[in-house]
Amino acid sequence: MDLYADRIDDRIEAMLEKVQKASRYTGGEMNTQVKPWDKARLHYGFCFPDTYEVGMSHLGMKILYGLVNAQEDSVCERFFMPWTDMKALMEEEQVPLFSMESRRPLCDFDMIGFTLQYEMSYTNILAMMDLGRVHLLSRDRERDEPIVVAGGPCAFNPEPLADFIDAFMLGDGEEVTLDVTRTIRDWKESGEPRMECMKALSQIPGVYVPSLYETDYHEDGTIREMRRLWDGAPEKVRKCVVTDLNTAYYPMEIPVPYTEIIHDRIMLEIMRGCTRGCRFCQAGLLYRPVRERSLDRLMELAVSLEKSTGYEDISLSSLSSGDYTCLAELIRDLLRRFKQEHVSISLPSLRIDSILKESLEETQKERKTSLTFAPEAGTQRLRDVINKGVTESDLIEKVTDAFQGGWSSVKLYFMIGLPTETCEDLDGMADLCQKVNRCYFTVPKDQRAKGLRITASASSFVPKPFTPFQWVPQDTQEMLREKQQYLKEKMKTIKGVNFNYHESKTSYLEACFARGDRRLGRVLLRAYQKGCILDGWNELFRFDLWMEAFEEEGLDPAFYAFRARSRDEILPWDFIDAGVTKEFLWREYEKSQNAVVTPDCRKGCQGCGIHKWKGVCSYAHAGTV
Amino acid sequence: MRMLALFEKGERLRHIGHLDIMRAMQRALRRSSLPVSYSKGFNPHILLGFASAMPVGAVGKCELMEVELDSDVDAGEFEKRMNEALPEDLKVFSCRPLPPHGPALMAQVCAASWHLKILDDDLRRRVQESIPSFLEKDEIPAMKKTKSGEKEVNIRPMILHLEAEEDGTLDMTLQMEESQSCKPSMLLESLLRHNGIQDFSVRYALTRDHLLGRHHDTLCYLEDIA
Known part of the structure; x- marks a missing residue:
């Protein structure tokens, strides 16, 4: 040996x-x-x-x-x-x-x-x-x-x-x-x-x-x-559910790479799950119920991880960190504890409707990076369809706060190809960027940071299993490309906006495999044999080979991506109990078609089905719906 | 106070670049809880200086760095705490305080001594035998990479010492000052060219043994005069 x-x-x-x-x-x-x-x-x-x-x-x-x-x-x-x-x-x-x-x-x-x-x-x-x-x-x-x-x-x-x-x-x-x-x-x-x-x-x-x-x-x-x-x-x-994150295993030391990696910092998972119920978001449904780590436990982890890694950056990680019950307290405690060590604290998935202005000011003391907001859709109607409980005035208020607080760089995340989307919704995205631009210029010149940068990103919507949109067709590539071009032209006219979008071919393939069945294994094997690897890297992605693989295996990618499924169709993942019930998802789907919103679980249990783990979801009450 | 630390960059880390090693040292210093000084300003960073950047691919036997500390620390204590905080292949083996206002280590380096072993046995012998005739030349042209491209320089005066050990490993001391600096790869290419070889993709093991400084016109180990 x-x-x-x-x-x-x-x-x-x-x-x-x-x-x-x-x-x-x-x-x-x-x-x-x-x-x-x-x-x-x-x-x-x-x-x-x-x-x-x-x-x-x-x-x-x-x-x-x-x-x-x-x-x-x-x-x-x-x-x-x-x-x-x-x-x-x-x-x-x-x-x-x-x-x-x-x-x-x-x-x-x-x-x-x-x-x-x-x-x-x-x-x-x-x-x-x-x-x-x-x-x-x-x-x-x-x-x-x-x-x-x-x-x-x-x-x-x-x-x-x-x-x-x-x-x-x-x-x-x-x-x-x-x-x-x-x-x-x-x-x-x-x-x-x-x-x-x-x-x-x-x-x-x-x-x-x-x-x-x-x-x-x-x-x-x-x-x-x-x-x-x-x-x-x-x-x-x-599915498996860890009922108590405080007693669940979490490493006290993690490998520290020599070479720079994408997220080169301590990631402190403050909670798991999300109560928001955005209808496009698979993670938000898969990781239910919401479980929080206690302040004490988080401080203990942060201290030993900082000590064992020497990292200078801690990011609070979760699907919706702004919803963590004691967020302001946590940030304050962390900043106080690490004042001597020059550690900065960052919040990656900042939600525009929850973060406190006070915390914004706290984080800024160390370093100013760009702030990220995810309105996802351009109009209130479409945001209601996807149940993204964020309004334009929320966004404007938070963006204004940020500009007043000394930020000049803002990222806005959108999705195109959402169910029921029309031209008006695309116009809404450009409109929102225009309004963000105006917010910046309403802050007096001597009170704002120089160099406005608005980055608007549009990803293509991919319907995923265990979401209310698991039945809906994806937009065809032609539709997506047309929408991208339309937006590109519109965004050009707004000062300070940098617009980018994702390759629609990748989203197409992602849609096939996200809702694919067992037969796709043959396509996967054939595509690999033809030389497809590292498909997530644009420069290596070979769409042509993938299409050949589908064709040679006699399977139609459109069947998986562009087909609307009926309520009684057996879906390939139906044998899995992910917590949320199919009935709940269908109910949510129907509400989406009428642009009816579903409130956050914290405002009342919506009966998603997760209450079968007794006592784990703090917001569940048995017997609802 | 300023602390001088001698460290070794091990075999496994020879492909890790200078900036990555520097970051690893900074993180080790943070882990060590030693009273390191930070720069003032918006993005405070640890005050840490290396005598010389290490070429990728080389092992370092005796590299030097200086660390600024807010309060006095015993050298033995510094070494102990650093080694507790360092990964296996990166270790400090000697420390001592530096005079508070002396020049930066980087400004004191004049040369470095190296071992270069060509892995191919035949080629190594061939190169070994050619050394006397190589050194007889008054001018040895080599290609030096600069920001604006490549330019030809005469490296003969920068070869302060060159001889082959019994097994053909080259033992050499090369000048390393801002205007007059010769890398081992430059010397190797010239040697290969001297042997009529144009393909420079030769496999070799490279070790930097010492960094040298000048004391009354004599070359000395940098750690002895800094």
Whole structure:
């Protein structure tokens, strides 16, 4: 083994001399460790299916990496998707995908876990397994190959990956991950065939084992039935919910990369879930119920993370940080505690209707970055359709506050292609930018910061499972492109506005896989074989190859993206209990069509279904609706 | 007070660039809870200076940095606390206070000594044998990368020392002053050209052993005279 290791190590070193950004592959970062391999009973390869810079910015990975390594009998090591230059060299030199810590090949691990953050990373999963010498299809894997698991938000429609992943973990990972590692450890030591492991995994609440199910289709391509192949498999898989974030595992130290990554700071998850109920937002529904971390716990975490990392930046992380009950107090306490250490506090997902002016002034004492607002749509009508409970006067008020407070740079996030959108809604976006522009100039010249910069971004709407829009068609590419051009022209005329939009082809493919069924696995495999990888990177995205792959597999992408589903259609993810009920989602869909808003849960329970976790949702009252 | 710290940049970190090493040091200083001084102004940063930027790909055996501290700290204590806060491949091995108003380390560097080992055995021997004739030349042209492109310079006067060890590893001291500075890669390319080789993609291991300064016209280890 050692001889082999030396040889591989030398080849890796030779490759590192040739690639761009070798620091992506070197490892040895602060707070990482090479745990003794032979002493461990379980070896977990944690895979992030994108580059190092992206993966190392992800909070969930840091939590699970810390969690598994905290178990005495387990080793967890990290894998990332190599960039094209490195990948080519690895293939040429026949060096398998190796871990950041001990540089062992992926196939040496007992289990490997992928986190599914976005659909456009799916080909990277195949590329990483291929490079790591793991059979791509679950059914081809041998007894001694790793068990391949996956989790994360995209696991809520696991079907397009059903051919490749042995088991999916749904929901919060802090507890189920350990159940899964123990089950795999025991199975490995038992000597039983692979199928026994699959059966055992399927008995863990929150775990879905696709090979124990089979799907039949109607002639029109919709699902007729999803059948269990083994009676012991659960009919419905209910997601995992960590009931108390204060006692849930959170790392006291996290790896500190040498090279700059996207989010190079301490991320303090202050709460999970969101009560707002924006109808386009999958995360807002998937992560219910809302659970907060206590002030004491957050201070404890912040202090030890600052101490163990030396980071100069703490960002408060959640879907809607402004809704955290004691936000002003938290920010004040953090600023006070870290005054000597020159730590700055940032709030990434600032909601325009909740943040206190006082906190704005507090954060600004350290550093002034640009402020982000997400009105999402241009008119009140459309904001009502999507249940974005924000009004124009809210926005104007907050933006004025910001300009008066010394900010001059504002980002506005919009979506195009939302259900029921018309030309008027697009005009509304430009109108809003114009009004923000005017706000700036109403602040007297000597009281405002110089250099107004309004960045308006328009992403294309992608309907997602477990949202009230899971039934609606996506706008066709022609429609989206037309809207983008229209907006581009309009925005040109407004001073200080910089308008950008996302490539609609990517959104199209994202829509296919977000609501795809099991058959899409064939398309995925074919696209990968044709050379599609790193699809999330515009310069590498090969839309033409993807379309060829669909065509050759006899599947129509429009069927997945542009088709309106009926209420009684069986959706590929119907077997999952994500907490919110299908009835609630349908009710929300109907309300959206009439532009009727649903109030925030804190103003009264809307009966979304999450109350089945007794006592976990603070706003649920049984018996409502 | 100003503290001088000697540190080693290990094998695993040879691909990590200078700015990244600097950031890693700053974070280690923050973790150490030593009373480091910060710059004044809107974006305060730690007052930390390196004697010389390290080329990517090289291991550093004896690199120097200076740290400004708000209050006096014992050198042994400084070293201990830094090493508790540093990752495995980046370690401090000696510290001492610097005279309070002396020039910055960077201004005192004159040269550096290096070990360069060509990995290919045959090529290494060939280069080894060519050294005497190489050094006989009065002018050794090399290409120097500048902001505006490449320009040719004569590196002969900048080669302060060059000899091959028994196994062919090159032991060299190269001048490193603002106007007169020769990188090991420049020397290697000239040596290869001297041997009629135009393909410079040769694999080699590079170590910087010492940074040197001048004391009464004699080259000395920088840490001894700073």
